[in-house]
Amino acid sequence: MSTVVAIDGPSASGKSTTARLVARHLGFLHLDTGAMYRAVTLACHKQALPADPSPQMSALLDELDIRFERDAAGNQRVLLNGADVSQLIRTPEINRAVSRYSALPVVRERLVRFQRQMAAENDVVCEGRDIGTRVFPEAAYKFFIVADIEIRARRRQQELLAKGYEADLALLETELQRRDAEDSAREHSPLVQADDAIVIDTSGLTIEEQVATVIAHIEAQTKP
Ligand code: DC
Numbered sequence: 001m002s003t004v005v006a007i008d009g010p011s012a013s014g015k016s017t018t019a020r021l022v023a024r025h026l027g028f029l030h031l032d033t034g035a036m037y038r039a040v041t042l043a044c045h046k047q048a049l050p051a052d053p054s055p056q057m058s059a060l061l062d063e064l065d066i067r068f069e070r071d072a073a074g075n076q077r078v079l080l081n082g083a084d085v086s087q088l089i090r091t092p093e094i095n096r097a098v099s100r101y102s103a104l105p106v107v108r109e110r111l112v113r114f115q116r117q118m119a120a121e122n123d124v125v126c127e128g129r130d131i132g133t134r135v136f137p138e139a140a141y142k143f144f145i146v147a148d149i150e151i152r153a154r155r156r157q158q159e160l161l162a163k164g165y166e167a168d169l170a171l172l173e174t175e176l177q178r179r180d181a182e183d184s185a186r187e188h189s190p191l192v193q194a195d196d197a198i199v200i201d202t203s204g205l206t207i208e209e210q211v212a213t214v215i216a217h218i219e220a221q222t223k224p
Helices: 015-026 033-046 055-063 092-102 105-121 131-135 149-162 169-185 207-222
Strands: 004-008 029-032 066-070 076-080 124-128 141-146 198-201
Touching: 004 015, 004 131, 004 207, 015 029, 015 124, 015 141, 015 207, 029 033, 029 066, 029 076, 029 105, 033 055, 033 066, 033 076, 033 092, 033 105, 033 124, 055 105, 092 105, 092 169, 105 124, 105 131, 124 131, 131 141, 141 207, 149 169, 198 207
Parallel strands: 004 124, 004 141, 029 124, 141 198
Antiparallel strands: 066 076
């Protein structure tokens, strides 16, 4: 039986960085499910498919091939049908569109199947919105990562700047609030905290501190 560490939380809460570093520390696979929803959104955009179920979308999902690979520097890359889309899935355009595509049951069913398949074969740190509630309700360890909205907007701004995109802080805050509302209000697998998840507020924490907090909880639960 493989081990699952589930990490959920809203956008820019610090969960991706935490998940990546915790996975590295434990030697587990980092399963970034947000990257999968982003890859589907990109694939749909490339074919000009709107966020509505259609025979074309079903065909796209049937042929979908998403893989995670490590590059020479040890960074995880996302491959969509063989092409490296790691940068293309993190543009402002995809940021804006992804909630609409990830709300579609047909998309979620396909990706959840894929996520369970990956976890059947590997120990994983799986991050997303519905991991501890729906994808792996039996996960050995569950965390829900939160942070103040201003801090999340500032982190997103830094992330975009590093990729060469200028962004207004107030607009980013509005955008994050809209995305939180869409992710939380959707009918199918909304963003909600699992009852048995440990909540970690990263607002005042450094990256090292948030990773150490998660690892300390895992070790405390693992020890007899
Ligand atoms: O974590 P992220 O910002 O890369 O996620 C991108 C989008 O994908 C986000 O708006 C919500 C959606 N998502 C989801 O619905 N379920 C998941 N398990 C992961 C992400």
